[in-house]
Amino acid sequence: MSGATDEVQQLVSAGRFAEAVDRLNTAAESCDRDALFMLGGWRISGQVIDRDTAAARQLMGRAAEAGHPTATQFYSYFLANGTGGPAEWARSREVLERISDQPAIAEQLTLLDRMAVGEDGEPSRLPELIELSREPAIFKSANFLTDEECDYLVRSSGPRLQPSLVIDRATGRAMPHPDRKSDSTFFGVGHEDLVVNAINRRNAAISGTTPKQAEPLQILRYGPGGEFRTHFDFVKEGGNQRIMTAITYLTDDYQGGETRFLRIGLDFRGRRGELLLFRNVTEDGRQIGLRREVEVVVDGADAVGAHPDL
Numbered sequence: 001m002s003g004a005t006d007e008v009q010q011l012v013s014a015g016r017f018a019e020a021v022d023r024l025n026t027a028a029e030s031c032d033r034d035a036l037f038m039l040g041g042w043r044i045s046g047q048v049i050d051r052d053t054a055a056a057r058q059l060m061g062r063a064a065e066a067g068h069p070t071a072t073q074f075y076s077y078f079l080a081n082g083t084g085g086p087a088e089w090a091r092s093r094e095v096l097e098r099i100s101d102q103p104a105i106a107e108q109l110t111l112l113d114r115m116a117v118g119e120d121g122e123p124s125r126l127p128e129l130i131e132l133s134r135e136p137a138i139f140k141s142a143n144f145l146t147d148e149e150c151d152y153l154v155r156s157s158g159p160r161l162q163p164s165l166v167i168d169r170a171t172g173r174a175m176p177h178p179d180r181k182s183d184s185t186f187f188g189v190g191h192e193d194l195v196v197n198a199i200n201r202r203n204a205a206i207s208g209t210t211p212k213q214a215e216p217l218q219i220l221r222y223g224p225g226g227e228f229r230t231h232f233d234f235v236k237e238g239g240n241q242r243i244m245t246a247i248t249y250l251t252d253d254y255q256g257g258e259t260r261f262l263r264i265g266l267d268f269r270g271r272r273g274e275l276l277l278f279r280n281v282t283e284d285g286r287q288i289g290l291r292r293e294v295e296v297v298v299d300g301a302d303a304v305g306a307h308p309d310l
Contacts (some may be wrong), residue, residue, distance in 0.1 A: 001025070002034040017048055028059065033066035040071065044083070044189065053189075057084030064095065067263045072099050074190060080121065080197040083189045084214070089121030096194060111195055112153055121194075123202045130275070133264060137279040140268070141206065144275035145199070145304075150250040152195055154302050157219040160185040164220065169236075179229040182294075186216040203246050203306045207277055214306045215242075219250075222257060222301045228264060228294040234280040234287045241285065247276045247305045255298035262291045270303070 004027035011020035024042075027035030040059030041054045057078045063071030074093060078084055079092035093112070099105050118124045132138040145153075161183040165174035187196045196217055204211045222228075234244045247259070249270030258267045259276060268276055281287050 002032050004032050005034045005038050008035075008038065012048065012070075021049055021129060021209070022181065028062075031062070031066055033063045033068040033071070036060075036063035036066065037068045037071040037272075040074070040247075041071070050167070053084035055084070062307040064098075069099050069102070072096075073105065073295050076194070077189065077192055079084075079193050081189060081192050081200075087121070087211075090193060092121075107152075108195055111148060112198065113144075114148065115195070115198055115202075117170065117198045121198060121201055123198075123205050126206050127275075129206065132268070133212055133261075133266060133278075136264070136290050137264065138261065139277045140270075141275040141277070142271070143273050144202070144206070145248050145250070145273040147273065150248075150302075151271055153199075153219060153304055154250050156191075156193075156196075157185050157187070160191075161221055179231070181222070181226045182228065183221040183223070184218055188216050192216065199304075200306065206275070207244050207246055209244065213243075218305045220303045220305060222254075222294065222303075224298060224300060226257075226294075226297045226300075230291055230293045232280070232287070232289070232291060236287075240282050244277065244279050245305065247303050249274050249276075249305060250302035251300075253299065254301035256295050257297040257301045258295045260293050260295060262293065263289065 004023065008020045008024045008027075011017075011023060024035055024039050028039045036059050040056045040063060042048050042058060043056035045051065057075070060071045060075040060078060064075040076092045076096040079088045079095060083086060096105060096109065100109055116124045127141045127143050129139045129141050132140055162185060163176060164180050164182045164184040166177040166180055167173070168175050192200070197211075200211050200214060200217055203217075204214060233242055235241050247270070249272055252270070252272040258269045260267050261278075271274055278290065279288060280290060
């Protein structure tokens with residue numbers, strides 16, 4: 001860290017936020033790469049100052065040009081997923097290659113070369129969808145993710161897994177609940193690397209949606225005794241309805257853990273790399289009422305889920 005950012009942190013710790021912002025802006029204007037990175041982080045998180053994704057992208061780009069390695073990584077991810085501006089896949093790859101001497105980045109680039117991804121980041125091919133139910137619409141697809149992709153998601157998400165929460169309808173706050181026993185994490189804009197972004201694009205393509213419609217990719221881990229009791233995936237009130245759910249299983253080394261659709265009596269036990277895709281609302285937006293649960297898991301399982309929204 002530079003002396004300027006050390007000073008800014010001291011000001012923040014003392015609660016002198018206006019002074020901290022002024023000092024950080026001054027340092028950023030002088031092209032202090034640490035200050036540019038810190039200010040970009042503030043702009044993307046909305047902490048201390050208002051959230052501004054376009055400004056965050058610009059600041060990360062300037063810090064990257066000044067040689068800040070972490071800013072280079074973030075800037076590449078923002079370019080890939082369209083944070084603060086248009087998605088620019090080819091440019092994001094070029095930016096990421098600047099720091100390919102980092103083992104984690106080299107691993108990411110190597111896996112990208114093995115993925116079925118075109119020059120624009122879109123999938124070059126998709127596996128077949130097999131219909132399990134017409135009404136309501138439920139599908140599966142074998143080999144949606146490769147073994148290597150499954151391993152990558154498990155490895156990348158593992159250190160960030162936390163006990164899963166549910167949203168309290170009265171307060172809108174996240175809280176633990178006995179109906180949901182699992183660990184989870186999301187790949188937000190700062191963690192949605194190019195591999196995850198390519199998988200998001202694949203999810204969108206096979207579900208007939210766009211990446212912008214989807215929530216951040218979520219990883220769920222069910223340990224022994226884990227479960228998710230009866231629930232719906234749609235949003236009961238408010239806008240931004242969840243129209244579909246896509247779940248891919250990252251392991252098949254578990255017992256129990258079937259996803260049960262109670263109203264139609266359909267049980268599904270996913271295999272490693274297999275996709276389960278289903279609609280939560282009709283084409284005209286009416287809630288389908290597709291009640292489901294994840295039965296008690298005996299050994300343990302990992303899954304990655306995406307929820308495309310309107």
